[in-house]
Amino acid sequence: MNVPAELKYSEEHEWTRLEGNRVAVGITDFAQHELGDIVFVELPQVGDTIQVGEPFGSVESVKTVSELYAPISGKVVEVNGSLEDAPEKVNSAPYGDGWMIIVELSDASELDKLWTAGKYIETYGQE
Numbered sequence: 001m002n003v004p005a006e007l008k009y010s011e012e013h014e015w016t017r018l019e020g021n022r023v024a025v026g027i028t029d030f031a032q033h034e035l036g037d038i039v040f041v042e043l044p045q046v047g048d049t050i051q052v053g054e055p056f057g058s059v060e061s062v063k064t065v066s067e068l069y070a071p072i073s074g075k076v077v078e079v080n081g082s083l084e085d086a087p088e089k090v091n092s093a094p095y096g097d098g099w100m101i102i103v104e105l106s107d108a109s110e111l112d113k114l115w116t117a118g119k120y121i122e123t124y125g126q127e
Contacts, residue, residue: 002029003121004095008114010071011123015095016114019102023072023111026099027059027090030124035061038090041083043068043100048076050103052110057100059090068100072110078102 007015013031017024032038040060050056050070057068079101083089090098105111115123 001033001121001125002095003117005117007095007117008071008111009117009120010069010114012069012071014069014071016071016111017095018111021105021108022077023074023103023105024099025071025101025103026094027068028120029094030120031066032091032094032098035059035066036063037061038087041087041090041100043079043083044076046076046079049106050074050076050101059087070103071114072103072105072107074103074106076101077104 007017009015013028015026015028038059038061043057044050050073052070052073054070055067056070059066059068080099
């Protein structure tokens with residue numbers, strides 16, 4: 001299980017990477033592994049507002065469809081459009097080309113409520 005130390009994690013298996021006042025969001029390596037081969041990703045539109053804990057999209061795999069839950073609140077400023085034609089990037093590079101959205105933070109204190117890599121590993125197991 002790949003859990004980069006510099007990222008923050010939600011209990012629902014989303015990761016966040018702070019980039020100035022913006023946050024990149026995707027799903028964890030653990031989540032993509034549990035889902036299996038991802039065949040479709042539904043994401044919000046640029047300009048949409050997401051709220052922490054609320055669904056902002058979904059991921060469909062050969063096994064199931066899973067909702068994506070916002071780890072932070074804010075305005076969507078970028079969407080990874082390449083996932084429309086290549087959803088498998090979420091499997092092959094969940095922390096790289098498989099990122100999903102970039103959000104302009106509305107409340108930076110929400111980041112303090114997210115888990116460290118250590119807490120995520122402690123909760124969901126090690127390799």
